[in-house]
Amino acid sequence: MLTITKISDGKILPPQYGGKAIGLSLLCVHGYTIPDTIAIEACRDICIYDSPDFQSNLQANLVDWDNDGIFDIAVRSSCTTEDGFKESMAGYFDTIIEKMTFADIITNIKKVVSGLSRLSDTTVKMGVIVQKKVDAEYSGAIFSSNPYTYSKKSMIISFVSGIAVDLLSGFESGNDVSILVRDDNYTIDGVETDIQINEKLLLLSRMTKELEHRLNYPLDIEWAIVGTDIIFLQCRPITSITKVRTEMQLVNESNLNSLPQILVSHDKIKLRLFAQKNGVMISDAYVYIHNTCSATNYQIPEISRTEHCVGYSAVIIYPQLLSNKVVRSFVGDTARICDNVKTCCRYGVRSFPKYENLENCLFEYSSLVSDEYWISTTVIQEMFDPLYTGAVQRISNGILFEITRGHFLSKGVVPTSWYLTDEFGNVLDKQETNQREWHKIIEGSEIFCICNDGEDDTVSLPDDTVKKIVNYLKKAFSAKNAVVEFGVLRNGQAHYQPYLIDFFDDNSDVNVSPTDIQEGIISRGKITGRIVHVNEDSSDSFNLHLYDGMKENDLCEDSIVFFCEKPYISLLSLLRTHNTKKIGFVFNECALLCHFAVVLREMGIPALKVGTIFGYSDGICTIDAESSGITAKARLSK
Numbered sequence: 001m002l003t004i005t006k007i008s009d010g011k012i013l014p015p016q017y018g019g020k021a022i023g024l025s026l027l028c029v030h031g032y033t034i035p036d037t038i039a040i041e042a043c044r045d046i047c048i049y050d051s052p053d054f055q056s057n058l059q060a061n062l063v064d065w066d067n068d069g070i071f072d073i074a075v076r077s078s079c080t081t082e083d084g085f086k087e088s089m090a091g092y093f094d095t096i097i098e099k100m101t102f103a104d105i106i107t108n109i110k111k112v113v114s115g116l117s118r119l120s121d122t123t124v125k126m127g128v129i130v131q132k133k134v135d136a137e138y139s140g141a142i143f144s145s146n147p148y149t150y151s152k153k154s155m156i157i158s159f160v161s162g163i164a165v166d167l168l169s170g171f172e173s174g175n176d177v178s179i180l181v182r183d184d185n186y187t188i189d190g191v192e193t194d195i196q197i198n199e200k201l202l203l204l205s206r207m208t209k210e211l212e213h214r215l216n217y218p219l220d221i222e223w224a225i226v227g228t229d230i231i232f233l234q235c236r237p238i239t240s241i242t243k244v245r246t247e248m249q250l251v252n253e254s255n256l257n258s259l260p261q262i263l264v265s266h267d268k269i270k271l272r273l274f275a276q277k278n279g280v281m282i283s284d285a286y287v288y289i290h291n292t293c294s295a296t297n298y299q300i301p302e303i304s305r306t307e308h309c310v311g312y313s314a315v316i317i318y319p320q321l322l323s324n325k326v327v328r329s330f331v332g333d334t335a336r337i338c339d340n341v342k343t344c345c346r347y348g349v350r351s352f353p354k355y356e357n358l359e360n361c362l363f364e365y366s367s368l369v370s371d372e373y374w375i376s377t378t379v380i381q382e383m384f385d386p387l388y389t390g391a392v393q394r395i396s397n398g399i400l401f402e403i404t405r406g407h408f409l410s411k412g413v414v415p416t417s418w419y420l421t422d423e424f425g426n427v428l429d430k431q432e433t434n435q436r437e438w439h440k441i442i443e444g445s446e447i448f449c450i451c452n453d454g455e456d457d458t459v460s461l462p463d464d465t466v467k468k469i470v471n472y473l474k475k476a477f478s479a480k481n482a483v484v485e486f487g488v489l490r491n492g493q494a495h496y497q498p499y500l501i502d503f504f505d506d507n508s509d510v511n512v513s514p515t516d517i518q519e520g521i522i523s524r525g526k527i528t529g530r531i532v533h534v535n536e537d538s539s540d541s542f543n544l545h546l547y548d549g550m551k552e553n554d555l556c557e558d559s560i561v562f563f564c565e566k567p568y569i570s571l572l573s574l575l576r577t578h579n580t581k582k583i584g585f586v587f588n589e590c591a592l593l594c595h596f597a598v599v600l601r602e603m604g605i606p607a608l609k610v611g612t613i614f615g616y617s618d619g620i621c622t623i624d625a626e627s628s629g630i631t632a633k634a635r636l637s638k
Helices: 019-029 046-050 052-065 102-118 165-169 195-215 253-258 267-278 334-340 358-370 463-477 514-518 538-542 569-577 595-603
Strands: 004-006 037-043 071-079 095-100 126-132 138-143 154-161 175-182 185-190 219-226 229-237 247-250 285-291 312-318 328-331 345-351 375-382 388-395 398-405 417-421 427-431 437-442 445-451 482-491 495-505 521-523 526-534 560-564 583-587 607-609 620-624
Touching: 004 052, 019 037, 019 071, 019 126, 019 229, 037 052, 037 071, 046 052, 046 102, 052 071, 052 102, 071 102, 095 102, 102 126, 138 165, 138 195, 154 165, 154 195, 175 195, 185 195, 195 219, 195 229, 247 253, 253 267, 267 285, 267 375, 267 463, 267 495, 285 358, 312 358, 328 358, 334 445, 358 375, 388 463, 398 463, 417 463, 417 514, 427 463, 427 514, 463 482, 463 495, 514 521, 521 583, 521 595, 526 583, 560 569, 560 620, 569 583, 569 595, 583 620
Parallel strands: 526 560, 560 583, 583 607
Antiparallel strands: 004 037, 037 126, 071 095, 071 126, 138 154, 138 219, 154 175, 175 185, 219 229, 247 285, 285 375, 312 328, 312 375, 345 445, 388 398, 388 482, 398 417, 417 427, 437 445, 482 495, 521 607, 526 620
16 A cells, blocks of 8 residues: 655655655754655556555544645645756646645646646656645745856846745746845845835845755755745755766867857857867867756766877866956966976976866866856867967958967967968068067966977968968958967978967957058057056966956046056956947067957947057147048057
8 A cells, every 4th residue: 555644743754655755854853844745656557546445544644734624735746757857847847736635636746746747758657746735925936046047146046926836837937036145245136125025025035045054055945925924835946956977078060069068158168169160279168067956976087188188288168257257277287387388499388287187187277167157168178389379360452471489379478470461362561570588387386488489480481371371270260359369289390280279359340451560550549648558467367268258447547648568468467447439559579360359349348559658758748540631650640
């Protein structure tokens, strides 16, 4: 005979009573108020409910709820696969809430169990929950963490006046509010203004978050408010979070289906899928997904290095920002540095990696995120040691192609050679620079390199090689605003192998023209202001990222022209503290496709490259990066 038990005995029910019964028993064990509830052991055979022994046992358990043969109750499903960590099956089976006779109860139990016919798995069984009806003033559902963003600091409540059957079935929209949790302070971020219900919702949120802490997984809870009491009707995991596995995957098309949807559209994922689809060389990359709910005893697998690998870059891509910054580290084995630095230059190690192996890096990353998010994702990318890195973009009437030695072109800390080509990659114009010093990352360490005495320090590629690279990468920058970052490996004296590093969008309205390049125009516009010389340390830029968050500041309203040696990415701080309609920039050197130059064009901030800034002392000057028919020299005047 099927066993029937009251969920009030202070013990967690075993699996044979089904998922909903287990959730209710967890609530009870942890001291949360639930309705008077009995749980019926799961089975598949509805004929068993006609057994006189079963019905006698059920009547004995319901005797206290009998009101002249009428029972005001809810009959709910408690399937053995329901309300689990991988699948909730929410709304899949029937719930009946009404006044019933005992015969009605038997009929409704059979109706609930008959829902198993919707499943193809014939091993699944159905338990049944019978609850005393709660005459709720308000009721609904609460998520202890945000099911869409995985944030522990954001909770969501949906509720209605009265009983929430139609709300939970999707037939009624109800009221939706967000609860923000900061340092144990709970605040409502929504439209509800009723002070009395607000206080109850905040108490509900605090109680729900406390249970989440105890169970160590996010919760989807149904609840009701009666007078001053909060009654919990159901408790299950938020499966959109708990079903995500902790794992490491090579980024490729075949592994795409195993990634959470929130990651599939991320630029760093799309970049590699694009390269693989189009046969463009790119370094191997891995995605490490860490779920605090399921990370116990997970071992980080060892990664086999490819031929050109000289260490790794590890970037947290979800959440995108922590403390308003992109989190990135270079990781490598410092014992390999000497083996991986070419002997054709002098070099010194400027900094060593914080992490010498990926396991330590990923463990600390997960710890950084776990206070605020259930799930974090890190992309681990192999790093190569290129002869040159560069950037290429389609511009008015052609293609702009820039290169520099080593890494960090995008950071604006190094001089560049530029080439202007036609649509087919034929070089129309060029300006090649000399570069005796450069920076690169080897085994997670920043290496400062200097040309050997007597060695040619020209940053140069043959015109036919420029043409080959442009055509090799053309699909990557086919979009109007795409800026493609690439590297160039050299195998032997004459063979150059380009590979894709990254791409980003230049969202400026004004397209760079060949005339702009020749006249030193970095960003169009006109401004008159006080000269301010900026002394920036390039090392500050190495640890900054284009997508670091902007902080709110009181803006300086002075009209200022900033004179800078190079377009260091660290100059972004000036854009956060000044009215961008009243400032301009003058650079001694500037790559047109570095991140800061792109930002200036997007924001419409006038900027010039003049070759030397040292002849300009304090005073007032004018940048004219707009007018036509004037010489390059006349674009900057005092």
